[in-house]
Amino acid sequence: MSAPDDAPDNGPDSAARGERIAKWLARAGVASRRDAEKLVEDGKVRLNNQPVTHPATFVQPGDMVQVAGKVVDQPDRTRLWLYHKPDGLVTTHKDPEGRPTVFAALPPGLPRVVSVGRLDLNSEGLLLLTNDGALARQLELPANGWIRRYRVRVFGVVNERQLAELARGPVVDGIKYGPIEAGLDSQKGDNAWLTVALREGRNREIRRVMMSLGFHVSRLIRISYGPFQLSGLERSELQEVPGKVLREQLPKS
Incomplete structure (x- = not known):
């Protein structure tokens, strides 16, 4: 068991130290990194049969990690899938309202995966899934500069000058x-199709911004996320990104 250490785990000796327990648990698909730190605080994590009391505890190859008394399998290699999410599914593992979820709809045999960002109940299109929670959070960061692109159908007559002004960064209900x-x-009658691109993607951002312009969004389809495209994927189809392509496309840290 590696001793707790307040030094970061990305220094020159990080390989010898191993990997921080919360990051290791996130890669293993147990919980998000933040939730994994909470598990440590709550005394639910053991390393080589010893309680883990500090989040800056390091895990090395061959160590045994337990959460709530259950042994956690070693993290698999990092994998990424493209999924064509249909509308009518929520992007959560459990829904308190009992609505159908993305994860319940996935084919059997997958490891535990998390989504890179979300698509709401009535949105569809490209959703990235990964078995590496740390990667999911990395790919969600606006700092990576990855553009999320959507096809959006709205009800209303569109003024292109209004659309152009969105490039300044709209303010809606006090939110910038x-x-x-x-x-x-x-534009056909009162229905218009737009292409919308952004780098942030807050909760229901496109719907709220379009509503502020007087447009009702009747369909929202994500067609790309960074370098990954929806094209060719049928509804509910899942496709794994080859490891070589994944390594080439990941943002360089």
């Missing part, structure tokens, strides 16, 4: 959003 690129693709 980052710059949004929005363009009109087609």
Whole structure:
């Protein structure tokens, strides 16, 4: 068992130290890194049969980790999947309202996965899934500069000047959003299709911004997330990203 240490785990001797317990648990799919730290605080984590009392405890290859008395399997290699989420599913493992979830709809045999960001109940399109919780949080960071692109159908007659102003970063109900690129693709009667791109993706951001412009969103489809595209994926289809492609596309730390 590695002794607790307040030094960061990304220094020159990090390989010898191992990996911080919370990060290891996140990669193993037990919980998010923050929730894993809470498990440590609550005394539910043991390392080599010894209680873990400090979040800066390091795990080395071959160590045995237990959470609530159950042995946790060693983290698998980092994997990423593209999933075409249909509407009508919530992006959560358990829904208090009993609504169907993305994770219950996935094919059997997958390891425990988490989503990179979310798509709400009525949204559809590309959802990234990974078995590495730390990677999920990394890919969600706006600092990575990854653009999330959507096709959006709205009810209303679109003024393209209004769309252009979104590039300044709209303010809705006192909330300042980052710059949004929005363009009109087609207008037929009172229905219009837009392409919308942003780097942040807060909860229901596109719907709220469009509502502030007087438009009701009737369909929202995410078509890309960073370098990964929805094209070619049928509804509910799942496709793993090859390891070589994943390594090439991951943001460099």
